[in-house]
Amino acid sequence: MLKYVIQRLLFTVVVIFGVSILVFVITHLIGDPVKAMLPLQATDAQRAQLAHQLGLDKPIWEQLTEFLGNMIRLDFGVSWWQQVSCLSIVLSKIPTTLVLVGASFVIAIIIAFPMGIIAAYKPDSLLDRILTTASLIGICLPSFWVALMLVLFFAVKLGWFYTSGYGTIRHLVLPAVTLAVVPAGHIAQIVRFSMAEQLNAQYAVTARAKGVKESAVLLKHALKNIMTAVLTIGGMDLAMYLAGEAAAVEVVFGWPGFGSLVVDTISRQDFPLLQAEIFVVAVIICLINLIVDLLYAYFDPRITY
Amino acid sequence: MGLAQAAEDKNIILKVQNLSTHFFTREGEVKAVDGVTFRVEKGETLAIVGESGSGKTVTALSMLRLLKSPPGKIISGEVLLNGKDILKMKNHELQKVRGSGIAMVLQEPMSSLNPSHTIGQQIMEAVEINQGLKGEVARKKALEMLELVRIPAPEKRFYNYPHELSGGMKQRVMIAIALSCRPQILIADEPTCSLDVTIQAQIMELMKQLKKEIGTTVILITHDLGVVAEMADRVAVMYAGQMVETADVFELYRNPAHPYTRGIIGSIMDMKGGKRLGVIPGDPPNLLNPPKGCRFYPRCFQVQEICAQKEPVYTNIPGSAGRWVKCHFPLTDEQKHVRTCSNTPV
Amino acid sequence: MIQNKNLVVVRNLRKLFPVKAGFFGKPKSFVHAVDDVSFSIKKGQTMGLVGESGCGKTTIGRLVLRLLEKTSGEVEYKGKNIFNFNKLEQKQFRREAQLIFQDAFSSFDLRKCVGDIVGEPLKVHGLASGSELTDRVADLLKTVGLKPELMREFPHTLSSGQKQCVGMARSIALNSEFVVADEPISSLDVSVRAQVLNLLKDLQEEKDLTYLFISHDIRVVRWLATHIAVMYLGKLVEYAETEELFVHRYHPYTEALLNAVPVEDPFKRRERKILLGEVPSPVDPAPGCRFQPRCEYAVDQCRLETPPLVEKSPGHWVACFVDFHGAGNFS
Amino acid sequence: GARKEEPKPAPAPAPAPAKVRDTVIIALQGEPTTLDPQFPDDGNMRAVTDNVFERLLEFDGKTLQPKPGLATDIKKINDTTWELTIRDGVKFHNGDSFTAEDAVFSIKRIIDPAYKSQQVSYFSTIKDAKVVAPNKIQVATDGFDALFPKRMARLDMVSKKYVEANKDKVNTQPVGTGPYKVIAWNRGVDIQATAFDGYWGKKPAIKNVKYRFIQEGSTRLAALKAGEIDFAVNMLPEYMKDIPNVKMETGAETYWIRFNQLRGPMVKKEMRLAANYAIDRKALAEALFLGAASPAQGQMGKEGYFGYSSKVKTYPYDKEKAKELLKKAGYNGEVIELVSERGRWLKDGEVTEAVAAMLTDAGFNVKIKFLSWQEWLDTLFTQAKAPALQFSSNGNGFFDIGLMYNTIVHSKGSQSVMKNPEMDKKIEAARKEPDPAKRQAMYDELALYFYDDPFAIPLLTLKDIYGLAKDLEWTPRQDSMITVYEMSFKS
């Protein structure tokens, strides 16, 4: 187990190494930091001077080793845009996004489990069809669009919630609900289909044969067995959201989280900040994957590490 | 109904009458079980034999209404346990019958245990539900059951998950669970099917011993004529969803009355090599669209015109009480030199 | 036991499967699927290979046909090591040595009709095409007792017996000499089994085939095979002519195996001696005799050394230190 | 904490409390990157720092002329030297007095190349500054600089002592002399400021300011309507009918399209003229901007700018004439690339698309290409990459036409893609002319010349649209400053 964790952490290092090289290639070989950094009126001399300052006139291998060296020291430099250490900017946004994504997952789970279980209880019934279709539609709607529709209706028309901003629950509700739609759909679907599968499994028949009530078969026997599938899907969604997939929704709701930061970073062409973002997110994704894998072992004793 | 009949009935613990279960699938209606009738006497071991797909498992599952529905649906019949029809029971009654009335050991031990609960939990659950015990007492009982099925180091195994057990052990645990229910009838559906030869032998031996120790009534489902020969008191033969013959095990091997039974007994491998094997030509019928009349007629060596038109009735062969057969022309004594004449089908 | 006129000779064959590799690293442990196995089959013989599940029967079958690469050892076919075949020899070997599957249906490409399936070997080897191909396929189907009209059918429309026959037709299409049959009947129903077994025997007589017949059912093997090799956990433990084996057994495992088979006759019910314990894992097995943990006759030596295969009586080989003798005819 | 604060989940945002309001909530489009006023060129920051810091001179909100600020007086000593008199009794928010030292420090800091201020180009003529008396400083320029006073109205004064001692705080805890002092900056949430008790000037009417950051225009509108905020910047014209209290004022930006006169189809004068006649500026201003923009008056600047010429008026919309000119130019339908960008200025993309449609209508074969900001900048500043047409916006920081001629028209100008040595000379002469009247006349001449031989399509002069709460009073300024100290609530 410990060995497995260590192995996975090593894998994380490999991923980050890969990410770093990719970022380096993107920023140094494809893009031109000097151009992006200098004000409009910069002269060629100024450019050359900056290139020198940034070490961009050195041979590319030297630049790469330096770049990787800095990354190992977690030194991403100073954001061009905010003039603050990049890592601190990124880290300061993570909790904000965590609040949002966390809330949305709580909502998603509260909605999805009952939906999936009820649908699986009587497969192919009308209720099942309605719930399954609803969850599928949820998956298919683009979340930024859902965001706009919710704003239009609940904030602009009804005025129940704030249209945007950060601070209170009333700020949180709409973006969290928006972000909950897709994972809720995914989880409801996976719960519905794995649950139906589990209820047909031989062990469920065994349980019924020894006199276990149907409700107990469902909640005591089947539920634990579908958790790995739920974890897989949920973990993927979670990783995606934390990786900036929530950006569009954060932008719509003016949620000052990681996603908004990413969008700003891109529009301001802040290379160092982008490097820090990608780095942090790669770490987060790897950690989530690791946690999900470790949780598998909790729900499925067949899995050992 | 004479007095003798009544005395006999008293001894009968389970009576299945005209049970029909069909599957309603995309392709059509699969008549998986069609008018199955048999009875089980207290304390006996009844073997239900028949090849794959002949409807043995579906019969067993139908008796406890364990089939998934849809697509499965019990069309008709009654299943009388001690005179009470299981098919008409309310849900809570049914739950009482499941387990303590009839317990089942399912076909595949590999997938019949819940992978995420320890085997101890799963046995305890059966004990708690069916014996009304709780907590430590239930645990003790569960441990006893593990010992009963000869699982070494039960204290340790109690906390094992199914995947940590070998196939043979899983099957033992399945038997332990079934017995924890203290059933009046134990249905064992191919308990040795997916196991290795030596392990099969272990399980069979275990079942024989348990049967001696506890004396439950057993319905043994199998397709292995060797297992039947070794374990059964009486044999019911199924073919294409129907019972074709019931007989005492010795009778059946010596004097099969149905051509199908004769065929399968004839195809038993004579341990000495060389001789050609007795053959039943053709394949079992498709249950979506079974042959009209007798379902066996396309493969039967003594087929007559009537066989294709009229379904034979499952009747008691006069003179032998436990002997039933479903054939227009049950085999008579002269034809019963099974192993010699079965080699050359018409 | 290794003689000159042998068709197939297996010498010290060994196959290890890596169990689980680390992230980049080397595999840490191995399944000893086939471990130092030697035997030979003469032309026209049927060698029956029996043993419990996972003991390496299939692996041997695939090694002998070079569908798997060995770890060490050699397999000679007509006097030449098949693992050193050049392209041409390899192609010739593919024609002569064939495989019959447990579940023929799963070995078919479901997109192809019966004619294509049976004719594919001929096409691949460029032996026939056009109407000649059709004729040859029709002949083949007749040989296995099927109507040539089935050519245009798709495999899933066939009955299970027919499927198995189509599989056999495909296997003998190239005028094979040597056929490995890996549990060809175990997926079949009792009533269909006999048809296929009869066909196997008929084909052998007709075409002078040599079989390596793999099965875990010793009853079937006895019916078909001239010789029986008993395997346990990747090792050959006993080898003899069929009837000899049913009279004399010098390995406790063979005895247990024969005992475990239920007799299909209620009049012959008997007290059986049951082999206790389970088949241990073939992953990195402990030294010594593999059967020793379950063997009631085991002595200290069994735990320390691996018993070699020795000729106990002419043509009867056994790998056991103990002077065990199970006599008595099973019939 | 996002979760704790909410007291009651009321169904609708609470209406403004009855008691007199002392806090104004202003919604900016984005969060300032830093509050060091000398570093970035960032409108969001300026909205805050304009109220927190002051300059030696200040623009008059109506006339756009410099007037005394922290300096009470400005004098030209010679062609390259200016002298300013520092106001007495001005205090920084931390209690320190504002001195000549601070003024010199501020000037030197911003032109220091090591500091890399993004505003450095505004002060490119300044060479040095020194204290000459306790309340007098002298600033040296690079030749005569008519714009010097205006430059001073853009240079925020910081405290030497504070900046030097608190390098880590200058970005987030600004200390200025302005009417408001920043008391908290909750990153991502808001910036709060409160009136500075020790302010030397007139006390502001509103006690507290809270800046919030709402990127989406529609969200700002919704928030304004819901009463969540009192003041919203950069409102869309479409919102005007929904805004409780809308304020509009011509701003600094002029949209224009640059011709490439060095190569390609637009070298021909007729083509350039045709393009100018092909644009229906009125339709743009009225339909697209709903009146929140006015047609450019045949030149690149608005009334009030120095050098604005009243001698030229907007090009009439005359499609036929345009077509005629095209024919005259012998235009053969060659593809004319129009490079633009999106998202930087109000409806920039939409204007581009509409203009392209109009040009197409008149017979031009226009192909739009939207570039990323960086690429767009690159094509704007690299002569070799210049497309036939390029959309841009000119925000004249000093409200002086000369600046525009220098950068866009003069062949050495950074955005110039033309060569006209004769006019180059006139532009240089006008820049060096100290006499305002003469200078104006020279610019009139240039305007007339370029009306007939255009270097650009002047499109629209934009108006700033502000959304205000009903009870908020404020007069927008010509220089687009958001002056909280000039706001008040109706009681």
Added chain:
Amino acid sequence: MSETGLQDLKPMPSPGRQIYKPKGIIRFFARFEYNKIALVALIILIVIFAISIFAPYIAPYDPAKGVLTERLRPPTLERPAGGGFPHIFGTDQQGRDVLTRIMYGGRVSLTVAFTVVGICFIFGTVLGLISGYFGGWVDMVLMRVVDVVSSFPGLLVALAFVMVLGPSERNLIIALTVNGWMIHARMARSQVLALRESAMVESARAIGVSVPGMVFGHILPNIISPLITVFVLDLGHQIAAEANMSFLGFGVQPPKSSWGLMIGEGRQYIASAWWLVTFPGIMIGLTLLCLNLFGNWVREEFDPLSRKH
């Protein structure tokens, strides 16, 4: 031989199994008998594709040219003053017909999605085939690469590409492709792995079929269904990804338009002109929904792995 008696048997279809049967469009549609919703989904998809393909011929207006005075008109069934087809979806901020723009937008959205998925599909499948069939170190290296790339923060890397390359349709395709090929490689590989050990492949090997004959003659045709399933579902993914990027302004650039971009551009008018964002959103949702329904049907219907007795 006659004793086996097999000749006389008629072939009988075995019940409960759906197996590939080639040829015939009717047969294809007959497969929908038990999933009518999937059929509806397929028909809608065909309609959407057709509209996108033929947009230049059927769209009522010019997608680029608007009438400024007709800006932001709500949906109506009335003919506009100058005649022509009614603006049933309203007009946009330039006075262009929203319906027309949706038709053309779909063209772009689908082109991007098809291009991305097409490239990813070919690239990923070939890699997966190689990796799965040959195994060994090739497989190990390739799969490590897939693992590593899969752990990249996808959207961020895509954005990084767009940031340095500049937003455009082509760059968007590059960015999405870089992130999208792994799933196809994984799928192809896992299918090959499953098949490589199968009796079918072994049987082909036993009769001496060559490696290319095996990979392209036996393996590929038998794994194509699950690959197509992934193709269909990934198409939905990429449409969503394109919409997301374009919405943020980092994707398709005007004067071209895609559904995502339409929402992005229209969102500032949401309070006054709901139709600008509503209809493109519905189109995205509808297309995705239909792709999912159809993809699930393909999976259930053709995937040998989910085919059970």
